[in-house]
Amino acid sequence: MSESPIALDKRRPGSIYETNMSPTAIDDLRGIRTFARGVHPPSLKHLAREVPVEVLPSPGAVTVPLLQHTGAPCEPLVKPKQAVTLGQKIGSSETFISAAVHASIAGVVQMGSVATLPNGRHVRTIPIQADGQQLAGKALWEDVFGGDWLTDAAGRFEPSAIVQSVREAGVVGLGGAAFPTHVKITPNPKKPVDTLLVNGCECEPYLTADYRLMLEAPGPIVAGAMLAAHACGAGRLVLAVEDDKQAAAEAMEKAAKGTLLKVVVVKTKYPMGGERQLVLAVLKREVPTGGLPLDVGVVVMNVGTAAAVARAVLRGKPLTHRIVSVTGRGVAIPKNLLVPIGVSYGELIQYCGGLTPQAARVLAGGPMMGQAVPALSAPVTKGTSGVVVLTEEDVRQVQETSCVRCGRCVDVCPLRLVPTKIALASRHKDWDLARRYYVTACCECGCCAYVCPARIPLTQLIRVGKAHLPKN
Amino acid sequence: MAEETAKQTPAAAESSAASQAVSVAPGPHVFGGSFTTRRMMIDVLIGLAPVLAASIWIFRLYAVKQIAICVGSCLIFEALLTAARRRPCSVGDFSAVVTGLILAFSLPGTAPWYVGVIGSAAAIGIGKFIFGGLGHNIFNPAMLGRAFVMLAFTTALAAPGYRDENATLKIITQATPMTAFQQEKKVALLSDLFWGTTNGSLGETSAIACLIGGLYLCLRRTASWEIPAAAILTAVAIGGAIQLTSPGSPWTVLHDLCGGALLLGAFFIATDPVTSPLTPRGKVVFGIGIGALVMMMRRVSSYPEGVMFSVLIMNAFTPLINRWTIPRPVGGRV
Numbered sequence: 001m002s003e004s005p006i007a008l009d010k011r012r013p014g015s016i017y018e019t020n021m022s023p024t025a026i027d028d029l030r031g032i033r034t035f036a037r038g039v040h041p042p043s044l045k046h047l048a049r050e051v052p053v054e055v056l057p058s059p060g061a062v063t064v065p066l067l068q069h070t071g072a073p074c075e076p077l078v079k080p081k082q083a084v085t086l087g088q089k090i091g092s093s094e095t096f097i098s099a100a101v102h103a104s105i106a107g108v109v110q111m112g113s114v115a116t117l118p119n120g121r122h123v124r125t126i127p128i129q130a131d132g133q134q135l136a137g138k139a140l141w142e143d144v145f146g147g148d149w150l151t152d153a154a155g156r157f158e159p160s161a162i163v164q165s166v167r168e169a170g171v172v173g174l175g176g177a178a179f180p181t182h183v184k185i186t187p188n189p190k191k192p193v194d195t196l197l198v199n200g201c202e203c204e205p206y207l208t209a210d211y212r213l214m215l216e217a218p219g220p221i222v223a224g225a226m227l228a229a230h231a232c233g234a235g236r237l238v239l240a241v242e243d244d245k246q247a248a249a250e251a252m253e254k255a256a257k258g259t260l261l262k263v264v265v266v267k268t269k270y271p272m273g274g275e276r277q278l279v280l281a282v283l284k285r286e287v288p289t290g291g292l293p294l295d296v297g298v299v300v301m302n303v304g305t306a307a308a309v310a311r312a313v314l315r316g317k318p319l320t321h322r323i324v325s326v327t328g329r330g331v332a333i334p335k336n337l338l339v340p341i342g343v344s345y346g347e348l349i350q351y352c353g354g355l356t357p358q359a360a361r362v363l364a365g366g367p368m369m370g371q372a373v374p375a376l377s378a379p380v381t382k383g384t385s386g387v388v389v390l391t392e393e394d395v396r397q398v399q400e401t402s403c404v405r406c407g408r409c410v411d412v413c414p415l416r417l418v419p420t421k422i423a424l425a426s427r428h429k430d431w432d433l434a435r436r437y438y439v440t441a442c443c444e445c446g447c448c449a450y451v452c453p454a455r456i457p458l459t460q461l462i463r464v465g466k467a468h469l470p471k472n
Numbered sequence: 473m474a475e476e477t478a479k480q481t482p483a484a485a486e487s488s489a490a491s492q493a494v495s496v497a498p499g500p501h502v503f504g505g506s507f508t509t510r511r512m513m514i515d516v517l518i519g520l521a522p523v524l525a526a527s528i529w530i531f532r533l534y535a536v537k538q539i540a541i542c543v544g545s546c547l548i549f550e551a552l553l554t555a556a557r558r559r560p561c562s563v564g565d566f567s568a569v570v571t572g573l574i575l576a577f578s579l580p581g582t583a584p585w586y587v588g589v590i591g592s593a594a595a596i597g598i599g600k601f602i603f604g605g606l607g608h609n610i611f612n613p614a615m616l617g618r619a620f621v622m623l624a625f626t627t628a629l630a631a632p633g634y635r636d637e638n639a640t641l642k643i644i645t646q647a648t649p650m651t652a653f654q655q656e657k658k659v660a661l662l663s664d665l666f667w668g669t670t671n672g673s674l675g676e677t678s679a680i681a682c683l684i685g686g687l688y689l690c691l692r693r694t695a696s697w698e699i700p701a702a703a704i705l706t707a708v709a710i711g712g713a714i715q716l717t718s719p720g721s722p723w724t725v726l727h728d729l730c731g732g733a734l735l736l737g738a739f740f741i742a743t744d745p746v747t748s749p750l751t752p753r754g755k756v757v758f759g760i761g762i763g764a765l766v767m768m769m770r771r772v773s774s775y776p777e778g779v780m781f782s783v784l785i786m787n788a789f790t791p792l793i794n795r796w797t798i799p800r801p802v803g804g805r806v
Contacts, residue, residue, distance in 0.1 A: 289803035372496040402607030406745040446500035460498040
């Protein structure tokens with residue numbers, strides 16, 4: 001492991017904020033850690049947490065979007081009627097902040113189309129019709145997660161080689177934001193990293209994908225974390241797990257025995273898995289408003305991403321499959337599935353027994369920050385960690401009434417904002433008022449709208465306000 | 473390597489799943505329980521129940537009459553005004569009931585019926601509807617209504633108005649403890665002030681009832697605890713300072729605390745969420761202001777009691793307090 005000097009320059013010239021952390025603070029990581037405020041929605045993970053991951057039977061076709069990450073879209077590298085193999089690169093971009101896409105099944109490329117993702121974006125896609133023999137079932141599981149994962153191999157690779165392998169494999173953040181991982185672990189001399197924080201919290205209700213991954217494949221997570229830490233120069237590795245996932249914490253501790261990876265248990269709270277809250281809870285450092293964890297010397301990475309990094313560097317295989325938690329009371333048989341990127345939502349739901357008669361909303365992601373899926377033909381992307389189907393009773397709308405300034409939203413906002421004022425400013429397009437209450441600091445976690453007794457759609461108002469905010 | 477060919481086409485997968493309609497809406501898609509504004513108002517009513525019970529027990533028919541008139545008038549005016557604005561009737565959210573009760577609790581039992589009616593009209597009409605309805609008013613509606621009738625019917629609501637020599641109920645024949653202290657230097661028994669067996673506004677006399685109800689509201693998070701805590705501590709601090717500078721005086725800081733409407737005001741009137749600041753720091757500032765103003769009015773002004781004016785003055789400051797106490801976000805200001 002390379003040692004990186006811990007010399008974080010707190011007051012960079014021209015910086016408009018000061019960070020208040022100490023580089024060696026909280027070296028003692030004992031005890032259960034937490035952050036202030038936040039909410040406690042019912043976990044409802046019991047629906048799928050004991051279901052071992054099943055491999056989805058190979059689909060007849062997939063639709064691989066050319067933009068399923070934060071950054072520039074890819075350009076297609078293949079033409080219609082061209083045959084592709086599993087793992088072949090079919091799209092790439094020259095831009096640094098982008099990620100390549102690969103074929104997740106073997107087959108024949110179809111005419112390019114446009115798909116609408118749940119976040120509303122229209123993206124170009126490369127549909128692939130399955131043809132020939134497919135890797136499936138137990139063999140696919142073994143290929144992705146099985147075998148031995150050397151946890152001490154990190155030193156054998158050059159950091160730049162690790163970054164290049166990760167870039168080639170198209171690895172992005174699997175926690176939801178889908179930020180290209182190779183950008184995250186590229187060392188930046190102006191912003192040295194001292195800690196790699198692996199995020200195993202999965203704070204959203206219903207979702208159990210990361211939990212099952214930690215239980216069933218802890219090896220690649222540890223190996224990937226070591227590699228990522230070596231690449232970015234972090235001297236300390238921490239894996240954070242919420243305290244309602246004791247079994248996963250124990251599995252990870254066992255797999256990390258003898259390595260530098262330390263497992264830390266954090267209090268179960270929403271949004272503990274949000275990177276700002278996690279850095280605050282585990283390391284007691286505040287990520288600057290408008291900044292990144294990199295500004296306080298931390299790189300945060302999802303457990304699934306770590307596993308993908310291991311696969312990319314140690315086996316040279318690209319990111320083509322991920323675990324998706326298909327759950328909720330609106331789906332007949334909740335399951336955790338290993339699926340190819342680009343399979344349709346409808347296919348996943350069909351495999352889980354279909355929708356129940358009370359199903360009323362299909363979400364990509366969890367119920368707090370997930371987005372509603374309007375068409376079940378939409379493809380699953382690298383950032384899809386779960387498909388939650390809610391019933392009519394879950395999404396029952398109550399009449400919106402006036403804000404009585406009860407202050408509950410202020411009481412729960414994890415970033416100490418005043419959501420009701422920002423929402424009011426957005427509603428009336430009063431951008432000065434919005435800025436005065438720090439509209440750009442909002443991370444859209446949804447805690448405010450969750451507790452509002454007047455049922456005001458605070459998060460949506462703030463979202464729209466942020467989008468319409470004039471640039472000056 | 474085990475190999476399998478594809479089993480089902482995606483079209484078949486979607487046709488069964490797509491035949492059901494699903495709704496689309498922005499997140500978050502779940503809500504924290506059934507806590508609504510109406511439920512908050514019902515909570516306030518439950519918190520007011522001990523005060524109601526004490527008031528009826530002490531003032532008997534005077535209390536029943538005044539409360540019925542005020543609550544009834546508030547409901548009627550709310551119904552009339554929402555109809556006039558062509559809005560759906562908002563009587564069901566119970567805020568008019570709360571306004572009526574608090575207005576009744578701040579009036580003397582001896583006030584004639586038209587005082588209650590006109591006070592309710594002012595409270596609902598000027599205190600709420602002119603500003604745009606629930607959630608938009610700047611001043612506490614009940615206090616605004618009381619201020620209106622105080623100026624319109626000075627004899628009925630001034631200190632002598634509380635005392636009716638010919639009343640059948642013995643308690644009404646006495647002066648209120650605050651007036652008695654201010655004018656005759658007569659110190660009431662602390663136990664009387666605590667249990668409430670003195671004359672005064674209908675809701676202010678019983679300290680124990682206000683404490684029980686107020687603590688219930690604070691524990692339920694319906695009322696922010698910062699406001700009553702700051703108000704009471706400030707009043708105690710000032711009262712204590714006064715007591716220390718005049719040793720030997722039988723009027724102690726506890727008399728100030730239990731006598732008059734300080735507890736009623738601190739727990740039920742000042743904590744009205746619409747007219748008090750949003751942030752914890754702002755609430756503390758608000759509470760300190762209330763406590764300081766109440767003590768100042770009691771000692772320096774010619775009024776025996778100052779809760780109503782203190783609340784109205786601090787309500788006027790609330791937007792400024794909100795602006796001055798914007799919390800620093802996690803991560804620093806930008």
